[in-house]
Amino acid sequence: MASERPSSPRAISRPVPLQSVRIRDPFWSPRQERMARSSLLQQHAMLEEYHHIDNFRVVAGEKKSTFVGMFYYDSDVYKWVEAATYSLAKFENADLARKIEEIVALIVKSQQTDGYINTLFTTLFPGERMKYFYVMHELYCGGHLIEAAITRYEIFGKKDLLECAIKFADFLIAFDPAGKSKQYMDGHQEIELALIRLCRCTGERKYLDLAMRFLEARGRDPRRTRTALANSVGLASILARQARALVEWERQNGVIPRPATKVALDTADATMLHKLRFAASYLSGKYVQQHLPIREQHVPVGHAVRAMYMYCAMADAAMELGDASLSSTLVEAWQHMVRSRMYVTGGIGSLPLVEGFGNDHELDNEHAYCETCAAIGNFLWNWRMLQLTGRVEHADLMEQVLYNAILPGWSIDGFKYRYTNPLASRKGFPHKDWFNCACCPPNIGRIVGSLGQFISTTSDSTVSINLYIGCHVDASLGDGTGFEFTIESRFPWAARATISIIKAPDHPVVLQFRVPSWTEEATISIKNETPQVLSDWGVFHRIERTWHEGDAIHVDFKASPAYIFPDPHVKANHGRVAIKQGPIVYCIEHVDNPEYDFDEMAIDITRKLESRFEPDVLGGVVLVTGKIAGHVPGKKEEFTAIPYFAWGNRARGPMQVWLKCAR
Known part of the structure; x- marks a missing residue:
């Protein structure tokens, strides 16, 4: 028997529970089915190939091996379980169900008697757990465990993983019961929103209190630069010792097959200035939103995913507590982001390395990071702001982000993904089947599977x-x-x-x-x-x-195709326009416009744009055509634009969203 998700007492509106919504939609139903029947199984295969699941088998005593991979790998498994649970509620799939049950059993067996769970530290460094909060993601991983557990309970009424999540949350409460440590807060937010969700699920106020403690701890560490440096040294030490442990294990037991590292970065290469800015952001605390107390963070800074998950938790807390100061901070931060630090797609994060916000109006198109997970965070924050305020602009932005910032991260065939989503590319970046940092694929699965609740x-x-x-x-x-x-x-x-x-x-x-x-x-x-x-x-x-x-x-x-004129403060878009029809932002790709160099081609914005539906192009899309200024004999007089979410699904080549226009 499924359990209905409780709503917040002070929310203006309440979501209709996912179990009460059945999507039957010509655009989204095929995508949901593709996710359930193909994409999630492919993701599971990648989790096996990259040893995410094997790490749990090792801790559970079911396989003789050692930890392989990155310190955040556990979170990808938890997100996959949540995504697969959503999909299984709509589409019967015995293979998917069997895989979920196997992983859940491994997770439960991997938990330590005191409630702690993390495969890296349990396997290699049991004496150093809960030490490097800024960088080691133990709380972040645990947050995704809690979310997966609650989803499993709400949809199927199964308590096994929920009991595991409760034990972990109780471990966190017992870790520093007096609340004296100023460093006891996560470097990658997620645990806070998960704990508030656990409070709603169980009715236990102590989980909300712990979430508020983590939130209120931000900006309170007077030695945050020293703390950041100590965490960096700790991370470097752990990674080095992890690598040596793997070499030694393989020397004694044989080589563990594993794929080559796949880099996620699809934007233009980071410059030396980007590297210096990352160092400054990290040491100042801005990178992890540790520079100011939460009620003073009126301007979004730092790592975009971290910021979005923090704002999600703040919105949840505002709805639970009726905290007007949290609400006003969120409104100011949202307005600042939309006005000055967000791309036309709804994507956020203009700086590589920081993977997040730059200065106001610093919205370079080639270096645009626009991580898919940041878009998902933006979508989830606006969903909460809609419940908190009832204002329509949050629903508008949810739609904008869904079609133009989340969907580009998933290939049309359903088997590949994009981590970053630049708005211009000189050579094109195809989707990839996986990444060494694979947060985005199962996160897309979570949104697609749970779409009905929004x-x-x-x-x-x-x-x-x-x-x-x-x-x-x-x-x-x-x-x-x-x-x-x-x-x-x-x-x-x-x-x-x-x-x-x-x-x-x-x-x-x-x-x-x-x-x-x-x-x-x-x-x-x-x-x-x-x-x-x-x-x-x-x-x-x-x-x-x-x-x-x-x-x-x-x-x-x-909704006719129309030009969008840029904010004059955004230097990167001077002399350029974008194209939009309804909720869809468009781009041009080399495959449709092979005769032209996009840096030289200018479009004639005095001529009317036309659109038509093409069922056999990119799975069925509306194409937009317009006229090129200064037509050259022998070349096409018109350009063709495709939905931005569909770029990179054909031949590799240049792409632009903001198009040069004739003066």
Whole structure:
């Protein structure tokens, strides 16, 4: 029996539980099935090949070997379990189910009697565990264990992994019960949001208290530069001794087969200045958001994934505690990010090495990091901000990030991934089947598998449609009455959808429809009534009435291909434009425009853009065409643009999002 996810008492809206939503969508259903039946099995094969799962077998006593890989490998296994659990709830797959059960059993057997769990330290350095919080990711890995365990319990009602997660959380509480250590906080945030989720799941306030302790510890270490240096030395020592231990084990027992390291970086090469900026960010504490107390962090800095997970936890805490100071800090940080530190795709992180935020308006396209996991963090933060504030701009940004910053990280065939997502490339970067730092593949699996929970939210007497994804929704209102409906969607290629009521209470209910900020014209019509042209965009349009079975609401948002003009403060985009149709950002690739050098080609923005759906191109996409300025005889007069999320799926070659335009 599945357990419904508890909601926060002070949230303005509540997500409809994943178990109550069934996606039936021409765009997303094939992708969900591909993830469930192919991608997750391929990811499992990579986890085997790179020894992630073997590390648990070693600790569990089921294999004679030693630790192989990186200190964060455990987290990839936990994320995979969570992603596979989401997919298994929708698609029966005996092979996938068997693999989940094997891994869960290994995890449980790998836990130490005091609740500690980490395969690197248990295997090689048991006397040095819980020592280097900035760098060793023990708490980060444990956070993903907790999330996987709660997901397994909520969907299938299984408590084995949840009991393991609770033991680990209790170990963390007992580690420093008096709360005296200023260094006791994670260098990579994740444990905080996981602990708050555990509090909601169990009803135990102590987990929320520990999450707040970790959050409040940030910016409180007066010796943070010295702490950072000590952690760096500790990391270097552990990695060196780990390498020597592997050599010695292989000398005595034979070589352990393992693949060559695959570098994740797909942006332009980091410069010496980037390296110096990374050192400054790390030593100042900004890299890990340790430079200021959390309520003073109004400007996003440092590693983007870490920042997003911290903001997620702060939003969760604000909803649990009704903490207005946390809420106001989050609003300011969000506004600053969107205004000055975010790409047109919704991607974040402009600096390599830092893997995160640069200065205001420092949005270089070739060096853009835009890590897929950072986009996922941005999506999850906005989901929480939507619940916290009820403001439509968070749903708008969720859509923008989903299609243009998360989806580019997953190849169309479902078997390859991209870690970073630059907005310009001189030679092109194909997706890869895996990385030595493989956080993104299972993280994409988590979002794709759990997509249903982001579509609709409810409050006491309101049902909100946040994302137009085809589905069947069986929601509950605040008084316990049911409200059941379907969404039939043509998004993202045609901005039209129909909401059909299946069951409704015999009292008025507000249906709230997101009117996207990108629309040129919005029309809403209800069965047998005169269509209404809406005058406001970027809002929630509310209709209150007593609904009946068979009522149908049609929404139609006009979306023609259009140029986006850059913020004049962004020097990298001077003299350039981007293209967007509806929620989709476009780019040009060499394979469609082979005659032209993109650095020299200029487009004529006085000429109208055209679009057409091509079912046989890149799995079926809308292409956009426009005119090239100063047409050269013998060359095409027009350029062709494809959705940015689809780049890199064909022949390798240059790509650009921001296009040079004729003056």
